[in-house]
Amino acid sequence: MVILRRMKDLARQLSDAHAAVFAALGIDTAYSAVTRSNRPDLGEFQSNGALAAARATGRQPREIAEAAAARWSATGIAAPPTIAGPGFLNFTVTADALAARAEAIAADARAGATLVETPRTVIVDYGGPNVAKGMHVGHLRASIIGDSLKRLFRFRGDDVIGDAHFGDWGLQMGLLIVAVADAVGGLDAAGLEPFLAALTLADLEAMYPAAAARAKDDAAFRQRAREATAALQAGTEPHRKIWRALRDVSLATQKRDFAALGVDFDLWLGESDAEPYIREMIADLEQQGLLEDSEGARVVRVAEPGETRRKKLPDGSTIEIETPNPLIVVSSEGSSMYGTTDLATILQRARNNEPDLYLYVVDQRQAEHFEQVFRAAGRAGFAPREALEHIGFGTVNGADGKPFKTRAGGVLKLQDLIGQAEDAARARLRAAELGASFPPQEFEDVAHKVAIASIKFADLVNYRSTSYVFDLDRFTSFEGRSGPYLLYQAVRIKSLLAKAREQHAEPGPVSVEHAAERALVLVLDAFDGTLARAYDKRAPHLLAEHAYALAQQFSAFYENCPVLAERGAARASRLTLAGAVLAQLETSLGLLGIEIPERM
RNA sequence: GCGCCUGUAGCUCAGUGGAUAGAGCACUGCCCUCCGGAGGCAGGGGUCGGGGGUUCGAAUCCCUCCGGGCGCGCCA
Structure with a gap:
């Protein structure tokens, strides 16, 4: 197997070069980061390091910026930076650097994405359906966000285990x-x-x-x-x-x-599967002296000294009690509570999977519960507290801002929700006269993919901790920031590339001439950095935004830079760009759990 | 009462120490003898909930007040 050294993205290349300059000047390279510019009129990349370094050293920011600009020698990547304002450095990369980067992305099966340096074993707990109830709209976010995080972590190189953790024991x-x-x-x-x-x-x-x-x-x-x-x-x-x-x-x-x-799990375990660990766990807690009797129940106290809050009693008086509340391990009835199974499940996972990281993709409202469980697990030594993370998310609301309900006031079943989205997708497709000539089975398949893309993209494009308003009309629109728009753009590129093959037009070396080409390559280049941030913050919305930015920038390119009307090297270059965009769009959407039809 | 989340354009949302706060929808105006116009380009629209503070610099950090949501032991 050939090990390829992946090319660093442009921000990384510039940061490295800038770090060398800072090092030569005796300035802490911690301040050397170069990022995409927020002033495109002044440059494509910027560094604010001179300002930060000035504060730390007491020097003039302008002086540091001038010294850095004068020493700049990263020939080939960018010309020496220009200085603006109090000491901002602005970089414009060369057409050659952009072309080389675009070619590297086009040739890369991972569309320009790097891997984490030290892969970890990660368990993602998401979905969490309750055996007593059918899945409804409330399970949507846990499933969609969790599935996306699983795909993202796996794509970045971690060994990831997704577990549904059915609610089947309370x-x-x-x-x-x-x-x-x-x-x-x-x-x-x-x-x-x-x-x-x-x-x-x-x-x-x-x-x-x-x-x-x-x-x-x-x-x-x-x-x-x-x-x-x-x-x-x-x-x-x-x-x-x-x-x-x-x-x-x-x-x-x-x-x-x-x-x-389109959500899958590696383990379909439930709370009941932790049962075999409970007796032993309780004995262990007992032996460690962590278990206390309290009002007929057996609990583990998790509050640190001084962590208290006031509580109002029924008689109107207030008392000072510890917070968070103790975790109930054995109820006064002698039964297991959800905290019991959650704690035992950590023990189970530690034994069976030895994870470095445990992610719990569960409604934000359960934050305190997980804080209790994680503290208890840490105290008992089942897993380090830092390895346990609650990935909370907001609720799906109706137009009134309250958690989504059907017109009758009940919860909307997941099956019905998907059905409604499919109805909307069919109507949209027919209105646009798309797929009219398709065999019925293919039309249905396309409608289903459009429906799922609508639902997933609308959910994932929001930062997970905020609640969002469920609006099927908006989600299924083919215009603007929607799942169907992204599918449309991707399918349009597929169509373009298919046409090129018919004409025996081959992709070739990239040359970046037009402003729309520069802008497009800069978006392609940003993919790896976006992945890293989405991974660090456990935030798929960054990926959703990237996919949209890419599709949008492709549209501008498509408008301004004819592909098949060109001949020779220009056409070959643009075909390479189009291919790279499609591959990266497919990868991005794939990480969101969104499938693209062959045609629509 | 205490705690957590939240308040950004008419609407839905990004942006959490850097320059002139962004995007989509809606609105206005252009662009189809041209690869899929479900598109592109341009424009109008914001005291970043109010006030105070820290900083060379604050939507972002701190304090305070106001509004909204959620949580606060034997449900999950």
Whole structure:
């Protein structure tokens, strides 16, 4: 196997050259970073290092900038920088450097992306469907963001394991077991077996909300559910048999929903799979003296000394209590709570996968829960606290700014949501007279890809911690910053390249002449830096923005720089650029979990 | 009450110490004898919630006030 030394991006090349200049001048190279310019009228890249270095050393920024400019000798990459304002250095790269970079990207199977220096083992916990409920719009973000992060980390060279972590072991199971018992007339009723055999997800979706609602104000019913939960976890029959049936029905549907969404997992484990570790974990916590009795439960305290908050009691008085709250490991009923399984799952993962990093892609509202679990895991030595990260995200809201609901006020099932997006995609395609001549099966495939691209791009283009407003009309639009626009641009390039092949027009060496070509190569060049930042910040939206910027810049290039109308070297150069753009666009969208149809 | 998140153009959102705050939608005006116009180019539109402070420099950091969302032990 040939090991290629990947070419550094232009910002990196300029930074290296600038660092050499700073080193020669005796200035700390920590200030030598060169980045894309925010003043394109003055240069393509800039360095603010002279200002920062001036502050640190007490020298004049202008003087440092002038000395650096005078020593600049990176021939071939850029001319010596110009100085502006109090000491900004502005760089304009040479056409040759751009051409070389474009060719390197075009020839690279990774479209110009480098790998992390030290690959790690990373486990990504995302999706998190609940066995008691079908997947709905609320599961969208966990699935889409988690899947994208998994792809991004894997692409950068890490060994990544995606785990769905089904919610199949808590009180929701106890509630369902009691509901089943009531439906058939008791746990030992003859009707149990046939009931379980005929069970569907629809039954489950009808039973669970009813049971959950009843538990709210029927204390006796709630107590029965808690007891049933404890019995299930203790391995009692027929609780276990019922649980198995419920889980099987739910899982089959959820796998289908994930498949429709184009989201996959390496491990399809759930909370129940942590069960074998719980007894041992509790003994370990006990032995370490971390477990305390508290109001009938057994807890691990995780607050540091002095971490307190005031709490109002029912009688109106306030008391000072520790924060975060202790993590409940054993409920007063003797059952496992979600904190118990989460903690045991860390132990399980540490044993089985030895991850360097654990990412939990879960709703931001659970931040405090994870803080408790992570602290407990750190204290118990299951995993270092720094290796555990909660990747929180905001909610999907309706037009009223509140979490998204259907017109009837219920939650929108994932399946229905995808169906609505497909309807919208079909209508858009027909309105644009796209795919009219396709075989029905291909038309449906295109509509599905457009629908998924609409949903995923609209979600991923927002920074994950902010909530966003769900607006299917906007998401499925072919205009502007949307998934369908990106598919359209990509397919248009495919069409162009196919036409070139028909004409036996071959790509060739790149020469960068037109301003639109310069701008395009600069966007291609920015890919690797964007990947690195998206990776560091666990922020796929940076990648979504890059894909959009690339498509948009290609459109400008396409408008200004005819490809097939040219002949010879110019045509060959532009074909290389077009090919590089398509490859990078496919890679970018692929990392977002978005598939591009062959034609549309 | 305490804590976390959040407030940027009419709308949806980027930008978290650097120069003149950006993009999409919407709006106005141009551009199809030309590779897919679902496009491109240009323009109007912002006291970056208010006030104070730190800094050569603040949407970004600190303080304070106002608005919105969420969380605060036996649900997940």
